[in-house]
Amino acid sequence: MIWQTLYDNLPFLMHGTWVALQLLAALLALGLVLGLTLALGQVYGPWPARLGGWAFERVFRGVPAVVLLLLFYYGVTDFVALSSFLAAVLALGLRSAAYQSQIFRGAIQSVPAGQMQAARAIGMGRWQAIRTIVLPQAARHAIGPWTNEFSSELKATSLAYVIGVVELTRQAKYIVSNTQGNILIVFGVVALIYFIVNRLGNAVLYRVEARLAVPGFERRSP
Amino acid sequence: MEFLDFAGEHLPFILEGVPVTLGLWILAISFGFVFGLVLAWCRIYAPTPLYLLATGYIEIFRGTPMLVQMFFIYLGLPEVGIVLDPFTSAVVAIGLNTSAYQAEYFRAALLSVPQGQMQAARAMGMGQTQALIHVILPQALRRVLPQWSNEAILELKFTSIAFAIGVSEITARAEQVGYRTFEFFDVFLLVALVYLVLTGVVAEVLQWVERRVHVPGVTTTGAAAG
Amino acid sequence: MTKSDEEVLRVEDLHKRYGDHAVLRGVSLTLTRGEAKVVMGSSGTGKSTLLRCINHLSPPDAGRVLLEGQPLTPATLNAMRRHIAFVFQDFNLFTHLKVIDNVRLGQRRILKRSKAAATERAMQELERVGLADRAHYYPAQLSGGQQQRASIARALAMDPKVILFDEPTSALDPELTGEVVTVMKQLASEGMTMLVVSHEVGFARTAADEIVFMDGGTIVEQGPPSTLFANPAHERTRAFLKVITHQESA
Numbered sequence: 001m002i003w004q005t006l007y008d009n010l011p012f013l014m015h016g017t018w019v020a021l022q023l024l025a026a027l028l029a030l031g032l033v034l035g036l037t038l039a040l041g042q043v044y045g046p047w048p049a050r051l052g053g054w055a056f057e058r059v060f061r062g063v064p065a066v067v068l069l070l071l072f073y074y075g076v077t078d079f080v081a082l083s084s085f086l087a088a089v090l091a092l093g094l095r096s097a098a099y100q101s102q103i104f105r106g107a108i109q110s111v112p113a114g115q116m117q118a119a120r121a122i123g124m125g126r127w128q129a130i131r132t133i134v135l136p137q138a139a140r141h142a143i144g145p146w147t148n149e150f151s152s153e154l155k156a157t158s159l160a161y162v163i164g165v166v167e168l169t170r171q172a173k174y175i176v177s178n179t180q181g182n183i184l185i186v187f188g189v190v191a192l193i194y195f196i197v198n199r200l201g202n203a204v205l206y207r208v209e210a211r212l213a214v215p216g217f218e219r220r221s222p
Numbered sequence: 223m224e225f226l227d228f229a230g231e232h233l234p235f236i237l238e239g240v241p242v243t244l245g246l247w248i249l250a251i252s253f254g255f256v257f258g259l260v261l262a263w264c265r266i267y268a269p270t271p272l273y274l275l276a277t278g279y280i281e282i283f284r285g286t287p288m289l290v291q292m293f294f295i296y297l298g299l300p301e302v303g304i305v306l307d308p309f310t311s312a313v314v315a316i317g318l319n320t321s322a323y324q325a326e327y328f329r330a331a332l333l334s335v336p337q338g339q340m341q342a343a344r345a346m347g348m349g350q351t352q353a354l355i356h357v358i359l360p361q362a363l364r365r366v367l368p369q370w371s372n373e374a375i376l377e378l379k380f381t382s383i384a385f386a387i388g389v390s391e392i393t394a395r396a397e398q399v400g401y402r403t404f405e406f407f408d409v410f411l412l413v414a415l416v417y418l419v420l421t422g423v424v425a426e427v428l429q430w431v432e433r434r435v436h437v438p439g440v441t442t443t444g445a446a447a448g
Numbered sequence: 449m450t451k452s453d454e455e456v457l458r459v460e461d462l463h464k465r466y467g468d469h470a471v472l473r474g475v476s477l478t479l480t481r482g483e484a485k486v487v488m489g490s491s492g493t494g495k496s497t498l499l500r501c502i503n504h505l506s507p508p509d510a511g512r513v514l515l516e517g518q519p520l521t522p523a524t525l526n527a528m529r530r531h532i533a534f535v536f537q538d539f540n541l542f543t544h545l546k547v548i549d550n551v552r553l554g555q556r557r558i559l560k561r562s563k564a565a566a567t568e569r570a571m572q573e574l575e576r577v578g579l580a581d582r583a584h585y586y587p588a589q590l591s592g593g594q595q596q597r598a599s600i601a602r603a604l605a606m607d608p609k610v611i612l613f614d615e616p617t618s619a620l621d622p623e624l625t626g627e628v629v630t631v632m633k634q635l636a637s638e639g640m641t642m643l644v645v646s647h648e649v650g651f652a653r654t655a656a657d658e659i660v661f662m663d664g665g666t667i668v669e670q671g672p673p674s675t676l677f678a679n680p681a682h683e684r685t686r687a688f689l690k691v692i693t694h695q696e697s698a
Binding site: 181 | 282284285286287288289290291293294297298299300301302379380381382383385386393396397400406407408409410411413414417418421422
Binding site for chain 2: 503505526527528529530532533534536538540541542543544553554557558586587588589599602606
């Protein structure tokens with residue numbers, strides 16, 4: 001009975017997982033581009049960039065994800081039409097940018113100043129030195145914390161439930177409503193799916209970290 | 223001006239949710255503190271079966287979303303006869319979740335206390351538990367405080383998830399105002415400001431505590447967590 | 449406390465191995481009341497392990513330790529350790545406690561003394577090691593020599609029947625060893641029963657009743673300092689003494 005229910009609903013769960021993964025990929029990508037820009041601005045930019053970055057981080061790290069989702073979906077759609085999915089990408093993506101900016105800023109600052117000086121001394125421009133010398137090293141510092149960020153954003157995608165994105169958690173809620181029961185088993189299975197995706201994602205990122213490892217940037221002990 | 227009028231009219235109603243939010247938060251992180259310590263103890267000192275149980279617990283609660291855990295407890299547990307009201311469900315869900323994170327911070331902090339401290343306590347004639355209470359824990363807790371504060375503030379923001387199961391905290395009240403006035407942007411902007419102030423004040427308080435209990439030579443375990 | 453032939457500590461045939469390496473291979477010794485015994489020997493000969501086995505910080509593989517005739521067993525361990533104080537090489541003062549609270553903790557929690565009694569006694573012992581004015585400092589605010597003297601005060605406040613010193617000066621800068629040695633000499637002259645692992649020749653010569661020389665996990669020679677320093681019987685003792693007395697005069 002339970003298994004039949006699960007089997008019948010498997011396509012919905014798979015579709016929900018797919019939507020969650022799309023949301024995750026989009027928000028992480030937005031967070032990556034914007035977060036890196038903010039971090040570079042805060043480390044190398046003029047004071048307005050530093051102040052702006054600081055304020056952005058403050059705001060988007062200080063407001064709960066749920067409130068950001070509601071603000072971007074119900075609030076912003078007062079002015080422009082946004083699908084709930086797009087609102088979720090923006091809300092969670094901007095929030096992730098604040099967290100990623102902090103990760104990248106720390107990583108860039110942990111590259112010794114001598115590296116930049118050495119690059120400039122052999123005649124590189126500032127931007128060229130950042131791109132070819134500083135960022136490759138910073139990436140190796142950042143990958144560990146970034147793996148944590150991946151995990152917490154995967155879990156945050158479930159919050160898009162509150163604005164009606166039909167991702168994994170909402171699919172589960174639909175199934176529970178339609179079948180009048182099996183709540184524990186359905187949410188148990190959903191939890192398992194998140195758990196597996198998280199593990200797989202972490203495994204891939206550990207692999208990347210191992211690939212990037214060069215002497216002096218050894219892998220963290222697990 | 224329009225926003226200020228709006229805020230003046232609806233802020234009191236939203237602020238009535240502050241005691242609920244703070245109550246939920248304090249109960250959940252206190253529960254997480256106690257249970258997190260127990261889990262950390264299991265991970266370091268307990269025999270293998272308990273170690274495995276604690277490890278599995280931590281993996282599961284850190285590997286799955288809090289909202290799913292909350293639905294599991296609020297909607298699912300009645301199937302096996304455990305019926306909890308929304309507020310209690312939220313306390314249990316957030317408490318169980320944060321205990322898994324706190325446990326890992328506590329474990330690292332306990333292990334970071336130099337071994338000589340335990341040896342000196344044992345050499346004096348203290349039992350292991352006595353040494354843990356009087357010597358190891360006071361140092362470990364001071365070392366972990368900055369990370370613990372981060373975790374506590376994170377959980378303060380997570381209390382807003384309880385709105386999804388109908389707890390009448392700040393976010394839920396804001397949504398009610400939204401449906402009454404249809405000024406969604408204003409009301410959620412307002413509640414965002416409320417959270418900014420709330421997390422700002424809590425951060426100040428926790429930093430004050432950090433300064434208060436600071437002891438020269440007992441420093442943090444490492445870089446603050448993100 | 450006065451010297452007598454009454455036996456305080458008796459160590460019988462201690463054995464300890466770490467993996468393949470036999471660190472202690474049958475060590476026996478006794479301390480009578482008021483006796484100060486110094487254990488010497490090159491590094492890696494098991495001196496520190498001996499001390500750690502005596503109060504079972506590292507449980508011995510075989511052999512017995514008796515305090516006033518009572519054997520240390522897992523059941524009696526905590527009750528008996530309070531009578532065997534231990535002074536560590538790296539002090540191990542409780543980092544989160546002020547000096548006075550370091551000296552009070554064991555008195556309060558183990559001996560169950562009243563706060564007033566513990567405070568009075570703590571100040572008395574801090575006075576004795578010359579640290580009364582540092583009572584309300586934290587360990588991190590003290591020099592190494594001061595920390596070690598504070599840890600000696602912590603040991604004394606427990607009314608130990610014997611104090612074990614594990615290389616108490618070897619983690620100190622040379623200019624700070626003197627203040628610790630002075631305190632230890634004073635204790636010896638007041639009749640404290642002590643077993644000291646140390647290379648402090650000055651202390652050994654003037655304050656020790658007997659020198660024990662260890663090599664390869666056993667005791668190869670023991671006797672009063674006058675005899676042992678002037679006329680060592682064993683080849684290894686001669687070689688070792690030559691090195692450390694040379695270092696001392698250098």
